Amino acid sequence: MGTYILGVLVTLSLYSLLAISLDLLIGYTGLFTIVHGALFGAGAYSAGILALKFGIGFWSAAAVGLIAGGLISLLIAIPSLRVSGHYLVLASFGVQEVLSGLYLNLNITGGPAGLRGIPRPVIFGYTIQSNADYLVLYVIIVAVMLALILRLVRSPFGMLLKAIREDELAPQALGKDVFAVKIKAFVLSGAIAGLTGALYGQYITFISPESFNVDASIFILSMVLIGGMGSIYGAIVGAAVLVIIPELLRFLPLDTSYLGPTRQLVYGAILVAFCFLRPRGLVGGRGGAE
Amino acid sequence: MLFAQLLANGIFVGSVYALLGLSFATIFASTKIWHFAQGAVYTLGGYALLVGTGFLHLPFVLSIVIAMVVCAALGIASMQFLYAPLRRRGATSLVMVMASLGVMIISDNLLLLYFGPSGFSIDVAGPEPIIVGGVFLTGGQFLTPFVALVVVAIYIALLFKTTFGQHLRALIDNEELLLRNGIDTARVKLLAFASGSALLPIALALLVMSGAGISPNVGVSATLIGAMAMFLGGIDTIPGAALAGLLLGIVESLAAFLFATEWQTAVTYALALVFLMLRPTGLLGRSLPRASL
Numbered sequence: 001m002g003t004y005i006l007g008v009l010v011t012l013s014l015y016s017l018l019a020i021s022l023d024l025l026i027g028y029t030g031l032f033t034i035v036h037g038a039l040f041g042a043g044a045y046s047a048g049i050l051a052l053k054f055g056i057g058f059w060s061a062a063a064v065g066l067i068a069g070g071l072i073s074l075l076i077a078i079p080s081l082r083v084s085g086h087y088l089v090l091a092s093f094g095v096q097e098v099l100s101g102l103y104l105n106l107n108i109t110g111g112p113a114g115l116r117g118i119p120r121p122v123i124f125g126y127t128i129q130s131n132a133d134y135l136v137l138y139v140i141i142v143a144v145m146l147a148l149i150l151r152l153v154r155s156p157f158g159m160l161l162k163a164i165r166e167d168e169l170a171p172q173a174l175g176k177d178v179f180a181v182k183i184k185a186f187v188l189s190g191a192i193a194g195l196t197g198a199l200y201g202q203y204i205t206f207i208s209p210e211s212f213n214v215d216a217s218i219f220i221l222s223m224v225l226i227g228g229m230g231s232i233y234g235a236i237v238g239a240a241v242l243v244i245i246p247e248l249l250r251f252l253p254l255d256t257s258y259l260g261p262t263r264q265l266v267y268g269a270i271l272v273a274f275c276f277l278r279p280r281g282l283v284g285g286r287g288g289a290e
Numbered sequence: 291m292l293f294a295q296l297l298a299n300g301i302f303v304g305s306v307y308a309l310l311g312l313s314f315a316t317i318f319a320s321t322k323i324w325h326f327a328q329g330a331v332y333t334l335g336g337y338a339l340l341v342g343t344g345f346l347h348l349p350f351v352l353s354i355v356i357a358m359v360v361c362a363a364l365g366i367a368s369m370q371f372l373y374a375p376l377r378r379r380g381a382t383s384l385v386m387v388m389a390s391l392g393v394m395i396i397s398d399n400l401l402l403l404y405f406g407p408s409g410f411s412i413d414v415a416g417p418e419p420i421i422v423g424g425v426f427l428t429g430g431q432f433l434t435p436f437v438a439l440v441v442v443a444i445y446i447a448l449l450f451k452t453t454f455g456q457h458l459r460a461l462i463d464n465e466e467l468l469l470r471n472g473i474d475t476a477r478v479k480l481l482a483f484a485s486g487s488a489l490l491p492i493a494l495a496l497l498v499m500s501g502a503g504i505s506p507n508v509g510v511s512a513t514l515i516g517a518m519a520m521f522l523g524g525i526d527t528i529p530g531a532a533l534a535g536l537l538l539g540i541v542e543s544l545a546a547f548l549f550a551t552e553w554q555t556a557v558t559y560a561l562a563l564v565f566l567m568l569r570p571t572g573l574l575g576r577s578l579p580r581a582s583l
Contacts, residue, residue, distance in 0.1 A: 032384055079567040087570065089324060089387075090521050091563055097514055098556040105552030214510055218391050225388045261399040268395030275389035279381050 021192035027229030030165030041212025043197025069194015114208030228281025304539025305438035311519025311531030316486035329509025365487025409505035430499030524575020
């Protein structure tokens with residue numbers, strides 16, 4: 001039981017970081033994309049493959065994930081930011097489907113079976129093994145990232161992101177390069193998602209395509225919406241709601257084959273209910289694409 | 291020879307994509323709503339066909355008509371009970387997208403609980419397979435382009451010849467002007483949802499006749515294809531989506547000529563996105579859409 005709760009908390013720490021990274025893009029900058037699951041996967045697969053083939057260590061794997069997520073995000077951003085927001089939705093959704101398809105069909109990603117036996121992190125000669133170890137390590141990493149991100153969103157750069165969200169023309173009139181700022185937001189968001197993917201792979205030690213498909217993207221989007229867009233703490237609250245509530249269903253006397261769909265059903269219902277009853281989310285951030 | 295076969299397959303797939311594009315474009319162009327729940331409507335239409343012909347053994351054509359009515363009703367319901375109330379509450383486009391996705395998740399998983407995760411195929415007595423000059427086509431695949439052509443022609447005729455069609459096309463440009471002229475745009479939008487959704491079972495039926503199965507997760511990719519076709523065709527023209535859908539299918543199929551099949555979708559979407567980058571107005575589009583999301 002204790003191990004189980006610690007495990008849920010490790011998952012929560014990872015999803016919090018994912019939700020925060022997406023919130024930077026969607027809540028702070030007002031750019032709506034449906035591709036975060038695939039960026040998360042890009043980090044997980046690239047780090048996992050290099051760890052399995054070349055035995056790279058924990059920190060290198062994390063860096064690989066960071067770079068992979070950032071690069072793919074950059075590839076999406078450059079073409080699609082030149083036109084209006086609707087194109088961004090389409091382009092990101094398209095990239096999500098392409099990457100899902102590649103994770104599922106390529107040899108190097110292990111196809112539908114995924115990658116098994118990703119090495120666990122070794123920190124200063126100590127192998128991270130138990131859920132408690134993971135929780136300590138990951139909470140430290142997430143806390144460091146959180147501190148950096150909080151600093152960032154309160155910096156002039158963060159202000160500029162919010163200004164772009166509210167009205168692109170105003171910062172442009174002040175001589176700010178709006179396009180470059182959006183690209184930076186994209187790369188940052190993707191890089192953090194990729195890093196989280198690398199951490200996820202080294203925790204679960206087994207990754208498969210369904211963790212990174214369009215449903216995963218929608219799941220992360222839902223966290224941001226439920227928490228409240230444009231609020232870092234909101235993203236964490238949203239992640240907590242969507243990680244913990246479906247876990248509670250495990251304790252209902254349900255047949256295991258019904259458990260998955262029922263969880264999804266509850267999550268879908270929560271999502272729709274929030275759209276109607278509390279569209280600004282629990283924390284009530286002021287952000288979000290209009 | 292392989293090329294001819296791939297081209298024939300491409301025309302088959304493209305004909306279905308044309309209908310999907312037309313469906314998505316009708317709804318999106320007139321309402322500017324990212325109707326992801328269309329995936330759910332599509333899937334439910336598939337299950338309507340399954341229950342009609344697979345379980346109740348109704349004639350296939352009758353099942354299609356029933357499924358069209360079901361889908362049209364679901365389309366109207368999406369507007370009436372989902373988007374319109376959200377709009378009244380002042381929801382942003384983003385919240386509407388999320389609600390739409392939520393409905394899709396709920397619907398897919400209800401189907402999963404009720405029908406189970408495995409796919410179903412429906413046995414339909416189609417025409418005999420045809421072999422022309424070494425190109426093999428099942429009866430359904432051979433029939434599909436003709437059926438699609440007729441449906442698209444009728445649909446576009448309705449769009450250009452009827453008052454409803456004119457209102458619908460006018461809605462793409464200027465809702466304000468329609469309202470000033472005392473036209474009930476809410477009703478036009480409902481009809482757009484109904485007519486767009488009613489196209490889906492035709493696309494499904496054509497796929498089913500060629501042996502495609504029905505499972506709870508067929509909707510997402512259909513929505514993406516419809517959306518892709520609409521953007522490629524031009525965001526402000528509905529017929530463009532049908533043309534773009536056809537081309538999308540052909541390109542996707544021909545991609546297998548040069549690349550391994552696992553790269554097929556990736557190559558197609560990459561080409562589509564590059565095309566949109568170079569020509570954001572699409573094939574037949576006139577103006578750049580204003581940024582609103």
